[in-house]
Each structure stands twice: as structure tokens, then as C-alpha cells.
Amino acid sequence: MIDIRNLDITLGEFNLRQINLRIPEGAYFVILGPTGAGKTVLLECIVGLHQPDAGQIFLNQQEVTLLKPEERRLSYVPQDYCLFPHLTAYENIAFGMRSAKMPAAVIAETVARLAGMLHITALLRRRPLTLSGGEKQRVALARALAVRPRVLLLDEPMAAVDERTREEMCEELKALQREFGTTTIHVSHNFEETLAVADLIGIFQDGRIVQVGDPRTVFHQPVSEFVADFTGARNILRGEVKAAGNGAVFHLDDLRLRVDGACPGPATLVVRPESIRLLADAASDENRLCGAVVRMVDKGPTYKIDVATGAVSWVLLASKREAADLALAPGRPVTLDIPPSAIHLIPAEDQALPPSPILLESVMP
Amino acid sequence: MAHDVLVPATAGGHRRDTPLKLVLSSVLFLYVGFILLVILANVFWLGHPGAEGDEGYSPVSALFTNPMMRSGLWFSLRLSLVTTLITASLATLLAIPSAYALSRYRFRLMPLLDTIIDLPIVIPPLIAGLVLLVFFRQSTLGRFIDEHVLNIVYTQTGIVVGQFFVASAFAVRALKAIFDQINPRFEGVARTLGCSAWGAIWRVTLPLARNGIAAGFIMTWARALGEFGPILMLAGATPGKTDVLPVSAFLNMSTGNVEIAVTIAVMMIGIATITLILFKRLGGQGYIW
């Protein structure tokens, strides 16, 4: 289990303030944030390559803040994998075990086993220079896992990997992590990749952690407009909630949407694109809006559709089949169904940074 | 669609060298040719015919046939090789940690450090020798070292000190460039895998810097071999004791033995050629990181 308390560090232009995190044993934790926010610095702090200006780091109840990297028993796979160029893949993987002066037979056996699990047995004799991005990543993983670390730290592992391989790798990673049970911290800027692997997500913005939670919570209940935007909830509208009858209604210009359990006051409305339903008939109703298709962007398996309803513009997704069934095309009138359950509200006062640090109390499912 | 007639560029059908390529290549050959001709003129010089019916002799052949010249020159050659090897080794040994610190650690006075390291190269060699002599004989610390720790002035040790002073900066520069190229993350990763800080440098950074270390060694060695000024001032020009090849050439020039001086020149050209070939072979293997 990893416990980071009030970590502060300034390194060059990066300024991390008041980082608080508690990651349970065996969890797959993803730090999600835009590039340049300082995620690598945080990772390297946990590894021990940088000394924090303030704060403490605990690994399994043991304080490691002052320990050297070689004493912390964690493994780090940097963004460019950093495979030792002067050694073969085999020697790279064996590096940690050789440092620990383990017997050759044990080393050979471990390397063979890991190579099998990661499907790189054929590559063992080759040098890193001759490997592709995906192959390098696997070798780097094997090297990291060979020393049985308490924690595995991965810095943007999928950055150099193509789309197809990425899916595959995400699945494999997750499977591996389950098998080894190693607590893993994975840094990413891509939320699709995050969804594929994460048990828990921490959103990282400008040197601070702004939200921590399981993927569902983070994605459907973002705590700030930034989080909402970053996780791909494209429909973010600022307006006002007014009490009405037995509930509340969100007002923005001529838009009225019924919302559940919200306090009156200025608020931001967040609706994920995939939560909006497209209807063919034009009947307007509570939480049903009439509008017309403005633009359709081909996203491969889906279309991203911009729909204008009155003064407000919505972004939603429709599968190709749906689009064909509804004969969607720019200009076609459509009706959007946005049930209250699909609506998430962020009260205005929560917009101002810094938000209070959030400690994660939940336990692994 | 109209057929476009494809017009061949030249009658011969193959691509001619452009004028630009010709001009640039000519400059290169002129430059190389000049150096080569100067060297060959000396290698094949027949010396001056003597008055007493003495035929001119090729200095190069005299090297192998004249026993007196041979013993003197072989001594100089041995002395040169031994001292320069010691200098280059010392310089490289000191340069590795120095260059590492320069490259990896941030010092507030970095520009000043950089400048000081380069100073011995920029000072004219004869002045460098004078400067060293002043240090070892006029300053308290220097005098103490010379009299009580290690006799340096006018000894063979002085040869090494003089060479070291002016040539070691090359090793530092070469190694700093190499360390700059090696990603510090390698060491970080090595440490997470269980290496100590020293272990990471020893097992990862140094093997990666291998070629740079060799390059630094050879550059220092080459500069030290040709060094004359500091040795003259600090170690003196004593035949049979402190006359490395350049000093031997000077001594012979100063007594009119031009032939011997040219022989030495040819010897040094030979050594330089062998070194450079070796260097290229080493360099050819590496620099793939």
C-alpha cells in the first residue's frame, strides 16, 4: 500500500503542491492528466530520484521518504523504456537479479518464465536498438517484474505504441498485474487507455491531484469542469439551478432540464456524449430537446455528432448502425433525450482551485 | 489523355556530377593533397650531401642504420611513449569523475568552472610551462610539493606534469560530451533494479561511455605526444633524461642536425598515423547508442 502525505516538490518549472494519495495494496492506479503537468516528477519522487521539499511517502507502513531508490524495492519503467543499449534483452531482464547476485540457474529460469508470459522469448538475444516500440515495452516490463517489486511504476507506457497494439497491451498489462498482484501506478494522458486498465484514477492538474476515485465515479461525477473536460464529457454548460415544484431545473438561456437532487444556485451541467439518446420523432418533452444535426465526424466505429438545440450545442456519439437507421445527415432534425440520470451538476463554488485534498478511503472491489 | 513524352536528361542516360559536387570535392582534395605532399616531402628527403664525398642519406633509413642516432632516438621514443601513456591514463582517470560531475550536477559557478578547465589549452604552451615553474618553485604549496613530496622540476616526473597540465582538458571535454549524451534515467532505472549509485555508474553509464573514454584517452595522448613548451620549462631539455621526441627535435635543431630533426618528424608522423587508424577503428565500432 502506498501512502503519500502532503508532498511538495519544485523541480525546474514543475511545482507539485500538497499531493495526498492512498493507494491500496494490489490496486491498479492510474494518474491521468495532461502532458507537462508534472506527472513524471511525481513518479520519480516516489521512485526516489528526487527528494521532496516537504511531505512523506510510506510503502506498506514503512516510511521511505529518505531511502535511496535501490532500497525502496519498486520498479520503474520510464517513458522511453530506458533499456540498457549495451546489453541484450536477456541481460536487461536479468540485470536486477544479477545486482542481487542471485544464482545463474534461478536467473535463467525467471527470465525464461517472464519471457514466456510476455511473449518475447524469441527476442532475448537481440539488442534494444533492433526492437520495435511494443517489443521494447515488453522487455522493459519483464525487466521491471523480474525483481519482484512491491510497486510497479509505469510512465506513459503506451506512448510509443500503435493503436491496435495498445489495446492488446492494455489487456495484457491488466492480466499481468492481476496475476502478480503488484500495486501499480500507471501514468497516462489518454482516458481510453485509462479506462481499460484502471481500478482507481487520480486526475492530475497543474501539479495537484484534483480528484481520486474509481473510473465510474470519476467519469460520471467529475468534481470540476477540468476533470469533466479531460475525461471526455464534452457537454459542459454553465448555468443556474432553480427550485421548481418537486425538484430542480437547470436554466441556461432558453434551455430547461430537470435535474435530480441539486441545490439551487449557479452550477455547471455535465453530460457525457454517450449518455445522450437520439430519437427520430420530433416530440418535445421534459428533458427532450429538438434540434438539428450540424456536423458529423467519422470516428471509425462511431460518429461524433454535433447537434444544435436552440442556443445550445450538444456533442453525442452514435454508432454507425444507429446513424444509418436514423438516416442521420447534417441538417436532419433530431430529438435528444437527456434523462436526469445522465446529468451531473457541479456547484459553482467547487470551481475555484485549489480544491481540498481528497483522501481515498474505498477498498479494492 | 495525351502521351507525355519522357525526355531523357542526358544522352548517356546516367546522372552527371553536378558542378556543386565537383567544386566541393576539389576543395577537399586540394586540402588533403597539401597535407599529404608536405608529409611526403619530408619522408623522402635525402638530406644534404656532405662535402667529403658523403652521399646524402635518407633520414628515414638512417634511423635504422646509424646506431648512435638510433640509440638516442629510441630513448626519446620510449620516453615519449611511456610519459604520454602515463599522462593519458592519469588524465582519463581524473576526467571520468570530473566530467561526470560537470555533466550531471548543477553548480552555481558552472561557467567559471568551464572556463578554468579550458584555460590550459588556450595558454601558449611555453607560457604554460613558465606558469607551472612559477607554481612549483615560487608558491608555498608548490615549493613544498617539489621539495618534500615529489621532485618535479627538472625530472621526468616534470614531463608528465607538463603534459598533463595542457592535455588533460581534452579528456574532460570529450567525456563531458559523452556523459551529456547518456540519459541520466538509465542510472535511475538501474538503481530501482537494485544497484547502488556507484554500481549504476559502473555497470551502466561507464560501459555506455566506453568509446568516449577511449576517444578522450587518445586525444589526450596525441596532444601530450606533441607537447614541447611545458616540458622545456618544467623538465628541462636534457638529452638522455628528459628529451621526449619534440624536445629531441629541438635539441637537434639547435645544434644544426636538421636531418635528425626531420627523422623525428617522420617518426612522429608515423606514430600519429597509426594512432589515428586505431582511433577510427575504435570509433567505428561505437557511437550507436
Add this chain to the structure above:
Amino acid sequence: MYAKKLLATVGILVVIALLLIVAGSSKRSFLSRMISSTVTGHVTILCPTEFKSFASVLVRQFQVRCPRATVELVAEPQTALRRDIIAGKRNGILLTIGPKELTPLDQQGCLRPGSRIILADVPLVIIADAKCRTGACNLDALERQQIHTIALAPQSSSLGEGAVTALQAAKIWETVKSKVKEYRPGELAALVASGKADVAIAGAYQVSDAVRVSHVIDARQYPPIQFLAVETNGMQANPASNAFLAFLKTDEARAPLLKTGLVPPAEDHKPADSLFLYCGAGLRKPAQDLIAAFRQKTGIPVVATYTGSGCLLAQITVGEEGDLYMPGEEFYMQQALKRSYVLESRNVTYFIPVIMVAKGNPKGITSLNDLYKPGVRVGLGERSSVAIGQFTPIVLKANGLSYEKLQPNVVATFGTAPELGTAVKLGAIDAALQWDSVAAWYLDSVDVIAFPTDDKTISKVPLGILKFTKHPREAKMFLDFVSSKEGKAIFARNGHSVDPAHPRFPAAPKGSR
């Protein structure tokens, strides 16, 4: 983190280095503790009247160092002092010449064993009158008829005994015995000055302004004569006396003694493993032969470094070590003398300027005038850096020619004499003004044209003993050797003109121009 460790290591190294520096000013610091200004006590200094001035200088210097100690200086005639010490009436530290003078005291057990400190050695010299009428420039010369009286110190004294031994070693004792008259040591110089004696053999410190030293006798020819300090047995050691003894061991105490012609004690010398000679590059050939011959004769090796004379002077100035200096030109020796680096210097050979031309003399040069002919490419030495360069204007002027008017023909100037020669040999210039011995190296590829010269246009090559020498005796031996007949022969063999009257390249007589 790691940078801090590095800094710490460097810091420790710096501290160690500083400690070493402090420790290194060592020898002195231990003694200085004994001679500090807090020393108290009383010490008596005894000396024969002859040495009163020496002793008072020492006492005065000591008092400055230890103002709180009281010092009494007792100067008595030699015999009276001896009597008093034996009788036990006088006790203290005795400063005197020896060792012969101390034997009677030793026999009576008056001197504390092991307390003898040698302050300096006393060289024996031949003193002659200021003009040296009698030409007594070595021991052999004493046999000459012009010398009627040789004044010596009594044979019971170290000086006298040493003089007799030296004369015996030179195998002339029997012949000069009759000329010898013994006098009190203090009178020897006055006797020569007044003419009562033709020469005297005395200690180097006894030379006065009215006389001069004509010869320093080879120290190997007589037993060592020393200026000593010794404690009497009856003296009570106290901080002041210990301080005085410690003071006597310092360089500061010995400096005034050395100024009067005494030399540092031989015992202090490390045995001469070798002498170090700074030699002008142009003199390398004869120097190597001289060194080899000297080694064969005396077993003492000489290590020489060869560079331009000016550069050598710079090395001497900065290096402050070495035994001998032989520059290519008197001018440099004068510089060295001006800076007080040289103890003794003699001219050992000569450089006579000649004209060097290409073999076969294609431009038909027969005299200095021909250098001014149009189309003659002339090379000269650089005026400021090389002896021949300096000399050229002098030579030209002496022959009624102008240095400036030669300039149009001068195509290049060179920093060393050999460079000049090489230029003629390789055909870069047609003619050069060069030293005869240097020109001689190139005889197989050049021709030499000589012209008449005189004392003003000849360069003298000096050899001098440096004041930094740690082996003055051996350095003196080398100087003597080089200026001896044997040394001159070696120079001649190497093409030098050792006698200006008989130059290597005789000039055609003036009339034949």
C-alpha cells in the same frame, strides 16, 4: 544528495592539504617555538676578540627575536679565553674557529660532548694586494721569484695548519718553506696591504677592502676549517641558551656569516649526486664533451638543460635552483650578476663572428661590405633575443658600417643561432652573420668568410656558479675544470676559438681586401 557527498569529500581533501602546507613550513616551526619572544633566562657568549664582530651581529639578531632573554658577550684574546675556560672561570656558549683550536679544551673535558654546532666552513684563500702585482693566481705561483714573503697564521691554528697542508699537497712546501712567516691571523690582510708580505694564505673572511682574493684553494687539499659554536661543560642549560643554540641553526643566523666569504658547512650538504647546469643551446656540443670528461675525471655527473640563454635566465629566476649557468653571451651573465644570482663567473671560451654563406659562395661575398650588395638575402639574429643578434650592430659599427642601411637586404631574423645556420644551409638566405663555432657545425654544407675582429667585437662565453647551488665545492670543481687547459682543449675540438689571438677561422690580413 550526491552532490553534497562530493562536496564533503573535496572539503576533507582541502583540509588535509592545508594541514600539509602548515606542516610543511615545519622545520622552521619547531625551532621557532624554541626561539619565541617569551623566552627568558641568561646566556653568556664567549668568543676570541678576533670574532667579536661576528658574535655581536649574532647576539644582536638573537635579542631582537628574544627580547626578554639577557645575553652577555665576552670577548677575550684566544689564549686568555682558553685559560679561563679551563679554569672554569668562564662558562657559556663558545663561538670560535676550529676544530684545532678546540682540542686543548676538549682534552681538559671542558666542552659538553655532542654540543658542537658547525655554523660555516672557512675557505682558505690566497690574499694578494689589490693590483695583484705578483700574479699569484694559484698555489704553484707562490714558487715564483717575485714572491719573497708568504704570511701564514700560526701552525697551531686551523688556518695555519690548513695552509701548510695545502702547500704540502701542492708539493711546493719544501720550496716555499723559507718564504713563510707566521703572524697573528688578524694581521694577515693588513700585512699584504702594507706590502710587508707579498701574499698571505688566510681565511676567506679575513679579506679587507685593501686586498683581494687571488685564488681560492681547493678545499680537498686541507682539512676542514670551521666556524663553530660549542657549549662549555659548566654552563647551566636554560631556555635562553637553548634558544640561542636553536637560533644558530637557522638560516637567519648563518646569513651574515655567508656574506663575509664563509660557505655553508659541508656536513649540511647532501652528497652531490649530480650538478645541474643551465647551458645555452648553441654550446651543447662542447658542453656534452666537457660533462663526459668531468665525469670521468671526478666521478661527478652533471645534468644539463639546453635552451636559449634568455629562457634559461627566466628558468633560473623562477626556479631558484641549480648549480651552474653557461649562457652564450656575457650579456646574460651580467644580467644574472645584477640580480645577484651568481657567486663566481669566468670567461671560458669565445665566440668570434664570421660570415656564413652557401657552399661555393655563389653570391661572391668576401667581406662585410658585400652584405650590402643588392640581391644578397641576409639573415640576422633577433636583436633582443639572441646574442649574435645583439652583436651584429656592434660588429658592423666597429667596421664603419651601418646596421640600418643593411635592413633592406635583411629578409628574416631568427631567434637562435642554430636557426640562422639552418637557414643558410637550406638555402633560405644567402648570407648570415654567425658565430664561428656555430658555423663550424655546418661546414659540410656552407662556406665561412672571416673578417678581422678585435676585443670589442668578440663575444665572451662565461660560466658561473649560481648562488642557489647546494654543492658549491663540486660546482667550483667544474668551473675550474672547464677553465683549465683540458677544458679549453675540449672547446677547441668542437670548433671554438679559445684564444682570441688564434681564431678558428683566421681572417685574411686587412691588406688583401
